[in-house]
Amino acid sequence: MEQSAINTKKIAIVGGGPGGLTLARLLQKKGADVHVYERDLNKDARVQGATLDLHEESGLAALEEAGLMDAFRANYRPGADALRIVDKHATIFFDEAFAGDADTLQRPEIDRGPLRKILLESLLPNTVVWDSHLRSIEKAGEGWRLNFYSGMSAAADIVIAADGANSKIRAHITPLKPFYSGITIVEGFVYDSAQQVPAIHELVNGGKVFAMADSKTLIVSSKGDGSLVFYAGVHAPENWVANSGIDFKNAEEVRTWFKETFADWNPLWFDLFDKAEPDFVVRPQYCMLLDQSWEALPDLTMLGDAAHVMPPYAGEGVNMAMLDALELSRCLYDPSLPTAQLSIAAYERQMNARFAEIGTLTMEQTASLHSETALQNLLAMFERGID
Numbered sequence: 467m468e469q470s471a472i473n474t475k476k477i478a479i480v481g482g483g484p485g486g487l488t489l490a491r492l493l494q495k496k497g498a499d500v501h502v503y504e505r506d507l508n509k510d511a512r513v514q515g516a517t518l519d520l521h522e523e524s525g526l527a528a529l530e531e532a533g534l535m536d537a538f539r540a541n542y543r544p545g546a547d548a549l550r551i552v553d554k555h556a557t558i559f560f561d562e563a564f565a566g567d568a569d570t571l572q573r574p575e576i577d578r579g580p581l582r583k584i585l586l587e588s589l590l591p592n593t594v595v596w597d598s599h600l601r602s603i604e605k606a607g608e609g610w611r612l613n614f615y616s617g618m619s620a621a622a623d624i625v626i627a628a629d630g631a632n633s634k635i636r637a638h639i640t641p642l643k644p645f646y647s648g649i650t651i652v653e654g655f656v657y658d659s660a661q662q663v664p665a666i667h668e669l670v671n672g673g674k675v676f677a678m679a680d681s682k683t684l685i686v687s688s689k690g691d692g693s694l695v696f697y698a699g700v701h702a703p704e705n706w707v708a709n710s711g712i713d714f715k716n717a718e719e720v721r722t723w724f725k726e727t728f729a730d731w732n733p734l735w736f737d738l739f740d741k742a743e744p745d746f747v748v749r750p751q752y753c754m755l756l757d758q759s760w761e762a763l764p765d766l767t768m769l770g771d772a773a774h775v776m777p778p779y780a781g782e783g784v785n786m787a788m789l790d791a792l793e794l795s796r797c798l799y800d801p802s803l804p805t806a807q808l809s810i811a812a813y814e815r816q817m818n819a820r821f822a823e824i825g826t827l828t829m830e831q832t833a834s835l836h837s838e839t840a841l842q843n844l845l846a847m848f849e850r851g852i853d
């Protein structure tokens with residue numbers, strides 16, 4: 467256990483996503499008294515979303531410091547880094563697997579479920595308080611009171627918001643709000659892709675397919691359990707979900723929208739929407755201000771999407787959330803930063819400077835992939851080599 471004034475404080479992390487759980491593990495390793503309040507009912511709640519590639523300098527660096535690389539090696543998905551870039555007709559222009567293997571561990575892929583499991587299993591029993599949907603926080607003496615929809619409440623000296631893009635806590639730190647990127651995503655999910663959508667299953671080949679044309683994208687990603695997730699990205703006004711006249715809770719209306727909007731695409735893509743589970747998710751894509759900053763508070767900070775949500779097109783969201791956790795844990799235990807406020811200030815300076823760079827890159831990539839020359843742009847990027 468490391469000696470630090472932080473070890474006498476009660477720390478509450480709100481949100482058990484990759485950012486919150488990584489932070490809990492890193493702090494617990496140093497001896498902190500930490501709880502994670504997560505709204506999911508229990509550890510078996512379905513974790514949605516595509517396979518993630520973890521980057522050496524961020525996601526993997528955090529796992530390394532957390533002492534979880536062996537668990538990672540036992541759970542990552544060799545071969546899931548296979549990528550095909552295609553046009554709307556499903557003609558393949560790029561077909562490659564990278565070096566994401568157990569030896570080199572460069573950008574290896576892992577599904578969100580196994581990543582969450584590794585992190586959860588690394589924590590002391592009862593660290594995560596499930597079924598804790600935060601309603602509000604309020605100042606209580608030197609610390610904070612957390613109020614949950616269940617009627618339960620909890621006290622903490624330091625609160626860390628890891629509650630994602632719609633954080634309930636962020637407004638206590640800064641009034642700055644994200645801006646709309648101009649792109650909205652419609653996300654879907656197909657169980658047992660080999661049976662349900664065999665042609666797409668073959669095309670995806672255990673990895674990912676990026677299809678681009680007409681300033682639109684369709685990204686399909688295989689998961690280790692035999693399912694597929696996909697997201698279609700289109701230019702749309704910010705209030706499109708409310709004003710389009712489409713009921714996104716009605717699967718047939720979503721399918722009709724896709725067939726009309728992607729009308730001259732290969733009908734094989736229609737199969738994806740037809741065979742998808744009926745609960746499509748529509749996600750207008752926001753990005754935090756690229757030059758955001760604020761005065762650090764003594765006992766409240768945030769990380770991951772709560773701090774710097776951005777569109778997914780540079781594959782940095784989870785990696786940045788985990789790197790935030792790493793940097794925050796180091797700052798809280800840095801002997802040259804004797805108060806929590808100095809630690810939080812140092813962390814937030816690094817985090818905001820890093821986001822200015824990564825967020826800019828992400829917005830450029832988002833625009834590039836949704837332009838008329840998207841296919842050429844992406845092919846050129848892979849020719850130059852990513853990074």
Ligand SMILES: Cc1cc2nc3c(=O)[nH]c(=O)nc-3n(C[C@H](O)[C@H](O)[C@H](O)COP(=O)(O)OP(=O)(O)OC[C@H]3O[C@@H](n4cnc5c(N)ncnc54)[C@H](O)[C@@H]3O)c2cc1C
Nearest residue numbers: 481483484485505600629630770771778781782783784785
């Ligand atoms: C379609 C799509 C594809 C993506 N693909 C990639 C990718 O390939 N690579 C990548 O790195 N990133 C990707 N991202 C981004 C990535 O998902 C996020 O950046 C990342 O999950 C952020 O982690 P987090 O821990 O900050 O927040 P989250 O993962 O959002 O976790 C927040 C947690 O807080 C909980 N929570 C929320 N509100 C409350 C509350 N009020 N009370 C209690 N608990 C609460 C939630 O249940 C959740 O468990 C993608 C995003 C999308 C939408």
